[in-house]
Amino acid sequence: MSKNPASVNDLNSLVGRAYRHGFVTDIDADTVPPGLDESVIRLISRKKSEPQFLLDWRLRALAHWREMREPHWAQLHYPPIDYQAISYYSAPKQRTDGPKSLAEVDPKLLATYDKLGVPLHERARLAGVAVDAVFDSVSVATTFKERLAAAGVIFCPFSEAVQQHPQLVERYLGSVVPYSDNFYATLNSAVFTDGSFVYVPPGVRCPMELSTYFRINAIKTGQFERTLIIADEGSYVSYLEGCSAPQRDENQLHAAVVELVALDDAQIKYSTVQNWYPGDEQGRGGIYNFVTKRGDCRGRNSRISWTQVETGSAITWKYPSCLLRGDGAIGEFYSVATTNNYQQADTGTKMIHIGTNTRSTIISKGISAGHGQNAYRGLVKIMPNAVGARNFTQCDSLLIGKHCGAHTFPYIETRNPTATVEHEASTSRISEEQLFYCLQRGVSTEDAVNMIVSGFCRPVFKELPMEFAVEAQKLLAVSLEGAVA
Amino acid sequence: MAVRAQRRAQTGPLERILADFETVAAHLPESIVARAARRRAAEQLRQLGWPSHDEQWRYFSLRALDRLGTFIPAGAVTGSASAAVAPVASQELAQQERAQQELVLQELALPPSLPGFERRVYVDGMQFSGDAMPIQPRALEPSWLPEQRLGFLGDMFAVDAAVLRVSGAAAIELVFVTSARASGTAVYPRLRLELAADSRVTLVERHLGEPPALTLVCATVTAELARGAQLTHYRLQQCGRTTLFCDTLTARLHDEAHYRVRQVAVGASAGRTSARVRLAGAAAVASWHALAVGRAEQVHDCMLKVELAAPRSRSDEVFRGIADERARVAFSGHIHVEPSAPGAEARQSLRGLIEGEGEVDLRPRLEINTDDVSAQHGATTGRLDDALLFYLLSRGIDPPTARALLKWAFLSDVLRHIEIAQLRTEAERSAAGQLQDVLAVGAVG
Numbered sequence: 001m002s003k004n005p006a007s008v009n010d011l012n013s014l015v016g017r018a019y020r021h022g023f024v025t026d027i028d029a030d031t032v033p034p035g036l037d038e039s040v041i042r043l044i045s046r047k048k049s050e051p052q053f054l055l056d057w058r059l060r061a062l063a064h065w066r067e068m069r070e071p072h073w074a075q076l077h078y079p080p081i082d083y084q085a086i087s088y089y090s091a092p093k094q095r096t097d098g099p100k101s102l103a104e105v106d107p108k109l110l111a112t113y114d115k116l117g118v119p120l121h122e123r124a125r126l127a128g129v130a131v132d133a134v135f136d137s138v139s140v141a142t143t144f145k146e147r148l149a150a151a152g153v154i155f156c157p158f159s160e161a162v163q164q165h166p167q168l169v170e171r172y173l174g175s176v177v178p179y180s181d182n183f184y185a186t187l188n189s190a191v192f193t194d195g196s197f198v199y200v201p202p203g204v205r206c207p208m209e210l211s212t213y214f215r216i217n218a219i220k221t222g223q224f225e226r227t228l229i230i231a232d233e234g235s236y237v238s239y240l241e242g243c244s245a246p247q248r249d250e251n252q253l254h255a256a257v258v259e260l261v262a263l264d265d266a267q268i269k270y271s272t273v274q275n276w277y278p279g280d281e282q283g284r285g286g287i288y289n290f291v292t293k294r295g296d297c298r299g300r301n302s303r304i305s306w307t308q309v310e311t312g313s314a315i316t317w318k319y320p321s322c323l324l325r326g327d328g329a330i331g332e333f334y335s336v337a338t339t340n341n342y343q344q345a346d347t348g349t350k351m352i353h354i355g356t357n358t359r360s361t362i363i364s365k366g367i368s369a370g371h372g373q374n375a376y377r378g379l380v381k382i383m384p385n386a387v388g389a390r391n392f393t394q395c396d397s398l399l400i401g402k403h404c405g406a407h408t409f410p411y412i413e414t415r416n417p418t419a420t421v422e423h424e425a426s427t428s429r430i431s432e433e434q435l436f437y438c439l440q441r442g443v444s445t446e447d448a449v450n451m452i453v454s455g456f457c458r459p460v461f462k463e464l465p466m467e468f469a470v471e472a473q474k475l476l477a478v479s480l481e482g483a484v485a
Numbered sequence: 486m487a488v489r490a491q492r493r494a495q496t497g498p499l500e501r502i503l504a505d506f507e508t509v510a511a512h513l514p515e516s517i518v519a520r521a522a523r524r525r526a527a528e529q530l531r532q533l534g535w536p537s538h539d540e541q542w543r544y545f546s547l548r549a550l551d552r553l554g555t556f557i558p559a560g561a562v563t564g565s566a567s568a569a570v571a572p573v574a575s576q577e578l579a580q581q582e583r584a585q586q587e588l589v590l591q592e593l594a595l596p597p598s599l600p601g602f603e604r605r606v607y608v609d610g611m612q613f614s615g616d617a618m619p620i621q622p623r624a625l626e627p628s629w630l631p632e633q634r635l636g637f638l639g640d641m642f643a644v645d646a647a648v649l650r651v652s653g654a655a656a657i658e659l660v661f662v663t664s665a666r667a668s669g670t671a672v673y674p675r676l677r678l679e680l681a682a683d684s685r686v687t688l689v690e691r692h693l694g695e696p697p698a699l700t701l702v703c704a705t706v707t708a709e710l711a712r713g714a715q716l717t718h719y720r721l722q723q724c725g726r727t728t729l730f731c732d733t734l735t736a737r738l739h740d741e742a743h744y745r746v747r748q749v750a751v752g753a754s755a756g757r758t759s760a761r762v763r764l765a766g767a768a769a770v771a772s773w774h775a776l777a778v779g780r781a782e783q784v785h786d787c788m789l790k791v792e793l794a795a796p797r798s799r800s801d802e803v804f805r806g807i808a809d810e811r812a813r814v815a816f817s818g819h820i821h822v823e824p825s826a827p828g829a830e831a832r833q834s835l836r837g838l839i840e841g842e843g844e845v846d847l848r849p850r851l852e853i854n855t856d857d858v859s860a861q862h863g864a865t866t867g868r869l870d871d872a873l874l875f876y877l878l879s880r881g882i883d884p885p886t887a888r889a890l891l892k893w894a895f896l897s898d899v900l901r902h903i904e905i906a907q908l909r910t911e912a913e914r915s916a917a918g919q920l921q922d923v924l925a926v927g928a929v930g
Contacts, residue, residue: 413846420867
């Protein structure tokens, strides 16, 4: 590539555009001072009027977290995080106890989501999608609740679920990711402020896509949301999350937890387009994204599918996983992770085969550019009783530029002789031949690179809901602009 | 013995290792590893700590070392280490002593010598037969990675070393035997290879012996291949089931050097290979073909890191493992391509076969730090292919024979790369000895 002067000039001209969602909304906020101790936990719990069981759970998590050490096994390098310098609660000030309808939502917030391309007006562009909008520590609006309720689907902010459906929350909270799970999940368990809650009753196919949009706005805060989705027997739900944050020189922490529970014959499709602020060209600023996502295929023939497009964040540490407990359960993981400039990503999945005839598929595409470092880390574990289990893993990396890195750390542990596990991986770059082929047919360098990258990612994009596949493809093109030179 | 058992119960392996070292350090030969170097190794091991919770060691049976009586080398325990080394280093062994050694060698029932190979035998880590090797008080201080930390044990406790400095062509067979005398203790075979430019060496390294009680064999190998040197290194681990075998290897290749390893691991109750090959010169090539067959409750764990650090360097790894009954077979292949290695190529093919309640763990890792690279790996685990089995059954072959033939074909991916016919036959017999059905149908000649 570097030997072709025309390509170099053209590619050099693909200067990256600024992060589009880096603006700040000027809004009065109720923010607690930085620091973490028991009083902060009690304050959060009091603000949310939580039942005693949840406060106790949070306090157990805090006590456990104090005994834990931050993990450093990932292929990530970042300065120490001062957890006492973070504010653990920040919410827009509201004139009333809370908006009862969209009409009561602060217009500045509505304008913010309009600007992000996530309109909260129900007749707007994403009319087929119900949206829960989380702004810093709280949910500010949820659309289409009534229509979903008519189908029996509960879709609401987590804090509302705690009030309205405490039995469901108490039964399932921490049942997939216990408060003691890992350093970041434990921190989240202590301080989480909001998130989304979904319950789909038996036999119901959720009539529309569900979506949550997470926005960090306030300075010196972290975001610690928690999402819990339960698909009861024979139900289906497709859920998508998106996110963004202002452009700042400081790093901000995002430590979320997502728990999915699929009972007999239920199916959950969980898609993520992650666009947190990635930092600037010199690696200043950006979100530290430490997320724990796990799905429990608890029922027979249940199915959980994770699809993620990771383009943002300065640091990404996430491993959406599946516990395949029910016989015949299926777990899927489709991922595109890009790192440009000085971004670092250590992401992958775990597929734990416990039930008989369980199946899993892992398709991971990593794209590294600039000085970006991209690592796939995955575990496929076949337990002794997982008779007839099958796994297929494909893990490809594309390198754009000689200063970036692509790393693959798969673990295959098989303890059943009837299981079949297949893993394949490759690492390569966009070749001169590929570019030359496109250029001589009149395709511009920018379009050629986009086309090649798009083809590389196609197996993942086709798993996304259509509207979001288009968005993800555009996002990928933007995030790689300026990288190829 | 009661005192030893009590001590084991009270302290961890690292504390015991360091205490044993203090007991014997003053008596270990300075000519093999300088005293200061031994102390540095002990300090480095102390700083690294015992890898109880290290994921690089999770597949190995570290707990088995808790049962070891002592880490003090066998010769030092009996007080004969210096006495044994000194006469071997001398060129004027008395005829009578030679005759006695011949007698002992016959009792060891070693496999026949390979035609055309110069054989040297080491018993309990000390040279026993063959031409004496000149040992120079040169510091043998390889730098071990954390995942190779048992290499420090070899630096601390070695009582002898095989040092091969070769220019031109050579064919050498080194046999390391653990005798009954070492039973319940530890032996530290040590091998250093220095290949001059354009030399061509075929080296056979065997590890044998079946002491009556649990014994640690902790081998270290260092190799330096100068420009254009070619080393074909056959490694057969055929220790008895009372042996814990830990083998740590580091090799450095200069321009256009070529290192071929063919490794067969079938013995020991638990075996661990921790190898690092650095391709420091342009167009250097490493080719590592390994097989491990475990049965009963054996553990075979191999960790191989290949560092491609120079332009156009290439590596090729093939692993075939069978875990039968309740055995565990693990292979971690780590390819590390540095920014200084444009045009590098790396391939890995790892396959595991599980029988009974066995376990296979594979970790094909890639770390790529330049875009001008071609790297691929494939890994599979599972049972024998049903379609292939059906193919054989439909042609009238009975099920046991069909299964045996397929297992044999599986292992042949490695065995066929053993180019010395006599050695290949022996390796095949060793592998077949681990697979009762293969042995029963006589799939191997």
